Amino acid sequence: MIQITLPDHSIREFDSPPTGMDIALSISEGLARNCIAIEVNGRLRDLASPVNENANVRLLTPKDPESIEILRHSAAHVMAEAVLVLYPDARLTIGPVVENGFYYDIDMQSISEEDFPKIEAEILSIIKQKKPFIRREMTRSEARERFKNEPYKLEIIDSLEGDVFSLYEQGGFMDLCRGPHLPHTGHIKAIKLMRVSGAYWRADQSRQQLQRIYGTAFFDKKDLKAYLTLLEEARKRDHRKLGVHLDLFSFHDEAPGMPFFHAKGMAVWNALLEYWREAHRDAGYVETKTPIMLNRVLWEKSGHWENYRENMYTSQVDETEYAIKPMNCPGGMILFGMKPHSYKDLPHRAGEIGLVHRHEMSGALSGLFRVRAFHQDDAHIFMTPDQIQQEIVGVLELVDRIYATFGLDFHLELSTRPEKSIGNDAQWEEATSGLRAALDDYGKGYHINEGDGAFYGPKIDIHIKDAIGRTWQCGTIQLDMALPERFDLNYIGKDNEKHRPIMIHRVIYGSIERFFGILTEHFAGKFPLWLAPVQIMLLPMNDDLIPASENLQKELLSQGLRAEVDTRSESLKKKVRDAQLLQIPIMVTIGAKEIETGTFAVRTLDGKVLMGMERSLFLEKVNNHIRKRILSLDIFA
Template sequence: MINITLPDGGIKQFDQPPTGLDVAQSISEGFARNCVAMVLDERLMDLDRTIDGDGAVRFITTKDPEGLEIMRHSAAHVMAQAILRLYPDAKLTIGPVVEEGFYYDIDMPPVSEEDFARIEAEMKKIVQEKLPIRREEVAKDEALRIYRDEPYKLEMLKDLADGTISIYRQGDFFDLCRGPHVPHTGFVKAFKLMKASGAYWRADQTKAQLQRVYGIAFFDKKDLKAHLAFIEEARKRNHRRIGTALDLFSFRDEAPGMAFFHPKGMAIWNALLDYWRLEHRAAGYVETKTPILLQRKLWERSGHWENYRENMYTAVIDEIDYAIKPMNCPGGMLLFGRKHHSYRDLPVRAAEVGLVHRHELSGVLNGLFRVRAFHQDDAHIFMTPDQIQPEILGVLRLVDKIYSTFGLGFHLELSTRPAKSIGTDAQWETATEGLKAALAEYGADYKVNEGDGAFYGPKIDIHIKDALGRTWQCGTVQLDMSLPERFDLSYIGADNERHRPIMIHRVIYGSIERFFGILVEHFAGQFPLWLAPVQAGVLPLNDDLLPFARSVAERLETLGIRTEVDHRSESLNKKVRDAQLNKIPLILTCGNKEKESGTISVRTLDGQVRQGVPMASFEQLVLDNISRRTLSFDGLQG
């Protein structure tokens, strides 16, 4: 008798060893039809695997995220099978599941989106055939014989240890794979090929260039349709496209991975930093600035030379090794250590918007999201042990206030000690428990990422959620007991003895360049009034009214309202349309009526229009919205 324990504690008994599918069918036929795989005693397995003894089973269904990942792996096999049917001389390499779907690297002639329709049509045939997907286990020698004409699979096999090798078959197709897979190809119901690109075998530029074909798959066509709509909306919001259209920033071949910010981009940049400084002054921070070029001995002392050297740009000056700072931390240590501190001076909250450089491979550069030079809104808080919890709480509350101003939600993740780290076990335990206590007091749920902390301390990562529901890790709070030790930092306690301060590293914007790019996509280029590069566009009805329009603009500029006059000899309708395309939040039209009455007509991007608005009341309304940093312009009704 075989006893199978279900997740609810119930037990199913079988006279003969059942398969996972047998167990699922014993629950109900309808349930079994939606099962993708099973977890038997914590081992993920195919449904057709036989259960030889007592065990606990949990089923993965089409409603589970794990089920979607398994199906997408099977979809990669379906795509590879379709390609082999159409391109018999193609040679397969690997086909993993990735965050955005799946891909397969194949040695074959170049393919493009024009070829996708043929491949997708063949995939649909394979899906309709509902080919059973079966696992086979063979000895390594047998696997080498099977793949004797497949050079890439053969190379992969030779790298594996001797023992049993698993192969999955579906009809005339077979692939070297660990699995598991869905029961048959009919589970791959809704799919689409997304793009094709070149990729070197094993990411080695000396090896063969392959075709990497990407796809996406869902269990339901509605989910696929929603995903494709999301992709299209994300394309429209792409910060590089909007940045070009609105003349905010650009990149040049002369400085790869380093952004050039244009005047309009700098207007947003300065608004971000003005707000940052306002909130930090109110929270008791002082602002500092440290050099970007520092001697090697400093980076050796901090541990960066040993642990981060491959990401640093270096130079030799007067026969002395230097590095351009990849982080602001060591300079902050020197600043704190320049004078004696009493416990009465603590906490010291020292913030710096520092320019840092990190070496990134050219292939991973991605607009403002992945650059080689960026500004980081660091702060280093030096404190006594009993100040750990209130200071971390202070940071989290500041984070909440700043992110909510942009309409950004967020969640928290706690990352613990990595394998490569500095500091003692006792220091790491104290630091980690300090973060946990503060999170408990803050009251928000958080996820734990074991082993994902910085090399010098555990951290709280703050992931913001944008208007499309995407998450971005921007803010971080890192508790560090090692760098104060390395730099021999101290303060005089109430007992008149020297003590080592505890230190917090933290950022809120993170990389300001990256945060800028996130905001471009979050707002789709339609920034709230306080952030907009041009806050008011003044449109004269004709050339005779141009002097009046300029006088209106000068008056607004005097008040600090960023204003632009459209002096072109175009129709008013075209001027309004262009102002809307440029996402100008306040569009002011100036005609003879407005000139005579000292009023203006105001149009906003949400469709509100109001004529005959007195200048004084309009100015007060604009200044009020800017000072409150509202997400949408209000007060125009009536």
């Protein structure tokens, strides 16, 4: 007798080992039709696999978050089969699930998006046949025989441990795979090929170049349509295009992956840093600055020379080897260790806007999102063990304050001890319990990523959600048990003995360059007034009014406002339209009447037109909006 315990704690008994489908049918036929996989004692399995012992079982339907990955994994197999039907000489390599879809790397003739319709037609034919996904097991020798004409699969088999391999078959197509998969291809209701690019086998430029075909799949055509709409909206918001259009930043061959910020971009940059400094002063931080280049001895001490050397830029000065810093932490350790500390000095919170460099592959560079030179808003908090919870809560409250200012919601994930780690069980238990207690105290809710922590300590990752629903991992809070040990940092406790401080690494913006890019897309270039690169555009109605407009500009600049004058000999209508295209929040028309009465004729980016506004009221409204960092473009409400 096999006892199956369901999530509602009800128990179902079976005379022989039931499959997932048997369990679903015992509940309802509707559930059986909708079910795609099972979770047995926390492990995902195919719906057709038997449960051979008493177990806790969860039946997965398309509503479960894990289901979409199973769907896309199965879709990758279907796409691979379709390609082989159309291109019999193609040779398959690997086809993993990635964020928002899947891809398959295939050694085949060059194709383009123009070839996608015929591949998609073949995919739909396979889907309509409702081919079951059947799991097989083979010995190493059997698998080698099965794939004897497929060199990439043979290489994969030779690289795997063990003597038995799982494969999945759908019709006459078979592929190496751990699974699980859908019950049959008919569960794929919406699929689309997205793009094709080149990729080297094993990411080795000396190996064969492959065709990487990307696709996505959903359980519902409406979800696919919504996703494609999101992509179109994202294309409109592309920060690389907006950066050029709004004259914010640029990239040049003289420094690949290292952005140049223009004057208007620096206006946004400085507003971001001014706010960061204000928020951190309020939260009890001091600001520090450490050198951009430090010698090899330091990087050996920190462990970076051994573990991160290939990503570091190095140089030799006075016969000594140096490295440009890829992160700010070791410099922060030096600063803390310069003088003795008492428990009364802790917590010590030190922030740094540090310029770091990391060597990224040229193919991985992507606007401001992936660069080689960037600034991190690092902070290092040194504390006693009993201060962990309060300090983590303090960081989370600061995170909440900062992200809310930009209209960004966020969710939290707690990553625990990985298989390879330093430190003893007691240290990890203390650190993880401290993070968990802080998250529970904070009360926002969080997801646990078992075994996904850093090797030196558990961490909290902070994922923000932008205006069109995309998520970005920017902030992180990490407990570090390695660097205080490596740098022999200590403080004198109440017992008058030396103790090792607990240390937090944390960033909120993360990479400021990347955060800048995210905000550009979040606001679609329509920055709120306090962030806008040009806050006010003065529009003289004719050339005779330019001198008066420039005098007004000087007055506004003296108030700390970012104002420009459009001195072109263009019509007022065109000047207004151009200012709107540049997403300037406030346009002030300067005519003879405005000069005579000392009033403003104001037009805002949200379409409001206000005539005869008193100058003092205008300045009061604008400065109040900026001071409070209000997001709305309704400035004169």
